[in-house]
Amino acid sequence: MTRVIAVANQKGGVGKTTTAINMAAYLSDSRKKVLLVDLDPQANASSGLGLERIEGASIYEALVGESPARDKIKRTALDRLDIIPSEVDLCGAEIDVARLDRHLFRFREALAPIVAEGVYDYILVDCPPSLGILTMNALAAADTLFIPIQCEYYALEGLSIISHLLRQIRESGTNPNLAIEGILMTMFDSRTNLSQQVVTEVKSHFGELVYENVIPRSVRLSESPSYGQPIILYDDHCPGAKAYRQAAREWIRREKQK
Amino acid sequence: MTRVIAVANQKGGVGKTTTAINMAAYLSDSRKKVLLVDLDPQANASSGLGLERIEGASIYEALVGESPARDKIKRTALDRLDIIPSEVDLCGAEIDVARLDRHLFRFREALAPIVAEGVYDYILVDCPPSLGILTMNALAAADTLFIPIQCEYYALEGLSIISHLLRQIRESGTNPNLAIEGILMTMFDSRTNLSQQVVTEVKSHFGELVYENVIPRSVRLSESPSYGQPIILYDDHCPGAKAYRQAAREWIRREKQK
Ligand SMILES: Nc1ncnc2c1ncn2[C@@H]1O[C@H](COP(=O)(O)OP(=O)(O)OP(=O)(O)O)[C@@H](O)[C@H]1O
Numbered sequence: 011m012t013r014v015i016a017v018a019n020q021k022g023g024v025g026k027t028t029t030a031i032n033m034a035a036y037l038s039d040s041r042k043k044v045l046l047v048d049l050d051p052q053a054n055a056s057s058g059l060g061l062e063r064i065e066g067a068s069i070y071e072a073l074v075g076e077s078p079a080r081d082k083i084k085r086t087a088l089d090r091l092d093i094i095p096s097e098v099d100l101c102g103a104e105i106d107v108a109r110l111d112r113h114l115f116r117f118r119e120a121l122a123p124i125v126a127e128g129v130y131d132y133i134l135v136d137c138p139p140s141l142g143i144l145t146m147n148a149l150a151a152a153d154t155l156f157i158p159i160q161c162e163y164y165a166l167e168g169l170s171i172i173s174h175l176l177r178q179i180r181e182s183g184t185n186p187n188l189a190i191e192g193i194l195m196t197m198f199d200s201r202t203n204l205s206q207q208v209v210t211e212v213k214s215h216f217g218e219l220v221y222e223n224v225i226p227r228s229v230r231l232s233e234s235p236s237y238g239q240p241i242i243l244y245d246d247h248c249p250g251a252k253a254y255r256q257a258a259r260e261w262i263r264r265e266k267q268k
Numbered sequence: 269m270t271r272v273i274a275v276a277n278q279k280g281g282v283g284k285t286t287t288a289i290n291m292a293a294y295l296s297d298s299r300k301k302v303l304l305v306d307l308d309p310q311a312n313a314s315s316g317l318g319l320e321r322i323e324g325a326s327i328y329e330a331l332v333g334e335s336p337a338r339d340k341i342k343r344t345a346l347d348r349l350d351i352i353p354s355e356v357d358l359c360g361a362e363i364d365v366a367r368l369d370r371h372l373f374r375f376r377e378a379l380a381p382i383v384a385e386g387v388y389d390y391i392l393v394d395c396p397p398s399l400g401i402l403t404m405n406a407l408a409a410a411d412t413l414f415i416p417i418q419c420e421y422y423a424l425e426g427l428s429i430i431s432h433l434l435r436q437i438r439e440s441g442t443n444p445n446l447a448i449e450g451i452l453m454t455m456f457d458s459r460t461n462l463s464q465q466v467v468t469e470v471k472s473h474f475g476e477l478v479y480e481n482v483i484p485r486s487v488r489l490s491e492s493p494s495y496g497q498p499i500i501l502y503d504d505h506c507p508g509a510k511a512y513r514q515a516a517r518e519w520i521r522r523e524k525q526k
Pocket residue numbers: 021022023024025026027028029050054137138139196197198225226227228229231232233235250278279280281397420421422423
């Protein structure tokens with residue numbers, strides 16, 4: 011049974027890509043088979059996993075119906091982690107897809123054959139920092155939404171937009187069953203009060219949905235993409251790596267409890 | 269002579285809003301008259317300057333031609349700094365404006381009467397983290413582009429997208445004279461090699477355009493928006509404040525040298 015999880019938050023720089031890469035890596039390390047789809051034209055998830063940008067390698071052609079998404083799947087340095095990379099033609103997707111019929115469901119339809127095959131336990135989708143067509147497509151295709159929230163004031167402001175959006179997606183019938191997979195607090199800085207205040211505030215809004223494991227601010231996490239490696243390969247013993255490994259365990263534990 | 273400057277970078281969380289607010293504040297403190305336009309539906313620049321979200325207060329109506337932009341100008345806590353705030357109706361602007369004639373020039377046309385009046389020395393525009401209709405409108409209306417770049421690896425990856433976009437805006441005739449005002453390095457962490465490597469790399473790409481004053485990572489800067497205050501009012505003596513004051517001085521010095 012393949013589940014599709016969108017890693018999304020319209021606020022920029024909150025750790026979506028870092029979370030998508032490292033959760034995917036540690037889930038695959040826990041014997042799960044994972045496909046990561048890079049739906050951001052910036053292609054950070056692709057380069058963070060060491061993929062070169064190759065013309066025509068992205069999901070763009072599948073979105074506009076020119077070729078099946080399965081043809082775009084590439085292997086990564088980790089056995090049970092595959093990726094559909096991004097590249098610059100995705101920049102044009104916002105406008106090109108908006109003009110098509112069923113423009114909100116293009117991604118869902120492109121993924122459907124891969125979901126039906128059931129090879130993957132999870133398909134994680136790294137979303138761009140906006141509420142445009144690409145993110146809306148990801149939310150229309152997803153079973154659940156995994157929301158990284160940075161421990162900063164502006165991140166709190168974004169919560170009302172995310173909640174509003176979720177209600178809209180459900181009530182409009184675009185994806186009536188879309189649920190929240192979980193909320194992961196990122197870039198927690200134990201030296202400041204601000205971080206703790208933000209965590210407390212988010213927990214008062216979302217309660218149980220907030221993961222107990224909080225990701226600390228860690229330089230090694232921001233260095234690893236420059237080597238094209240997830241943290242599990244770059245430095246598996248640093249605080250950032252331990253936190254993502256614990257978060258992946260919490261994900262699997264929560265899944266069993268459902 | 270009023271100049272329009274877009275503060276833009278499609279990479280998320282690099283310090284666009286923090287730079288737009290604090291450069292606007294310190295420029296207004298140097299006897300310049302400044303208008304800040306919040307073109308991001310997240311409305312971070314508005315709340316960072318203490319404005320409540322009020323329905324209908326954004327530039328949206330001016331973009332769709334229902335009312336003049338001048339009616340949306342509000343005062344801030346600083347004498348020479350005014351703002352056109354954002355609010356949630358801007359979320360709909362991407363799709364609504366895209367359907368209009370001359371959809372790339374709606375913002376330029378909305379600003380034209382304010383520019384012609386010449387009351388402001390600068391109109392700074394805080395852009396969302398995307399290359400959608402709102403950012404494209406800002407680039408079509410701007411005389412120059414001020415680019416904050418975070419001292420992180422993924423920020424480097426975004427440089428090629430920005431350069432490509434700038435060339436496209438000029439060559440397509442959308443805004444043939446768009447130039448770079450400057451590049452400001454943000455969230456510099458002197459404890460890591462990564463920050464220094466990124467600064468060196470950006471300087472090798474953009475040379476003279478990179479400001480000498482680098483903004484350090486500073487907790488006070490990330491706390492100030494929760495009080496609705498620019499850093500000049502929240503804590504004018506912290507390292508973050510000094511850095512933005514120096515950067516505003518560098519802006520004025522560079523302008524005189526042109
Ligand atoms: N826990 C962490 N500690 C330190 N740095 C981090 C951490 N998580 C992410 N970063 C760094 O912070 C920056 C922003 O993270 P990232 O790019 O993952 O966010 P994003 O939400 O995907 O951004 P965008 O909105 O542009 O897609 C990156 O440079 C990343 O390397």
